[in-house]
Amino acid sequence: xxWTLILGAVGCLAAxxxxxxxxxxxxxxxxxxxxxxxxxxPPNWLFPIAWSLLFLMMAAAGFxxxxxxxxxxxxxxxxxxxxxxxxWSAVFFGLRKLGxxxxxxxxxxxxxxxxxxxFAPISATAAWxxxxxxxxxxxxxxxxxxxxxxNPGPHPVMRRDEVGNLTQRAEM
Numbered sequence: 001x002x003w004t005l006i007l008g009a010v011g012c013l014a015a016x017x018x019x020x021x022x023x024x025x026x027x028x029x030x031x032x033x034x035x036x037x038x039x040x041x042p043p044n045w046l047f048p049i050a051w052s053l054l055f056l057m058m059a060a061a062g063f064x065x066x067x068x069x070x071x072x073x074x075x076x077x078x079x080x081x082x083x084x085x086x087x088w089s090a091v092f093f094g095l096r097k098l099g100x101x102x103x104x105x106x107x108x109x110x111x112x113x114x115x116x117x118x119f120a121p122i123s124a125t126a127a128w129x130x131x132x133x134x135x136x137x138x139x140x141x142x143x144x145x146x147x148x149x150x151n152p153g154p155h156p157v158m159r160r161d162e163v164g165n166l167t168q169r170a171e172m
Contacts, residue, residue: 005067012062015082016055022086023051026093036150041143054133058082061115061129065122074118081111088140098148105141112137 028044042050062078069075084107092101112134120127 008066009059009063012066013056013059015062015079016059019082019086020051020055022089023048026089028093031096032093035147038143038146038150041147050136054136057129058133061119061123061126064126064129065119069122074115074122077111077114077118081108081115084108084111088144092144096153098144098151098153102141102145102148105137105144109134109137109141 058078062075065074065078084104088101088104088108091097091104112130116127116130116134119130
């Protein structure tokens, strides 16, 4: 049994799980339910299914590249896109800044494309595993932009009160 490979696989999966946890921290809630959405907005039940599959594919892609190339530039870009992925939930659902979330999603899209381009010479499989993610984020960029245009601010933001609970306060 190769413990280095096992730890690498677990590490990639754990990194993706940490990134995915932003969706549990910054939940859509009533505010999101009240937003105007385009007719082509997917049903809410689809998001956790899609993201679960995408995060598993990201973890597999990261592991394949790590196994072949170690912790070089491709893995740094992979980690960076995970951070950006987490950041989108914080900006959109936490700060409720739809315009900033659109910009953040565009930067995320560019980071995913960079990942694919960096992964391709190392592992074609890893690069292809990232393509559905790029497609989904392409859709998400357009959806975020459309929701921003349909719901011009200001939007009340969530802040932590004195005991650490999230509360809604009017944006200044």
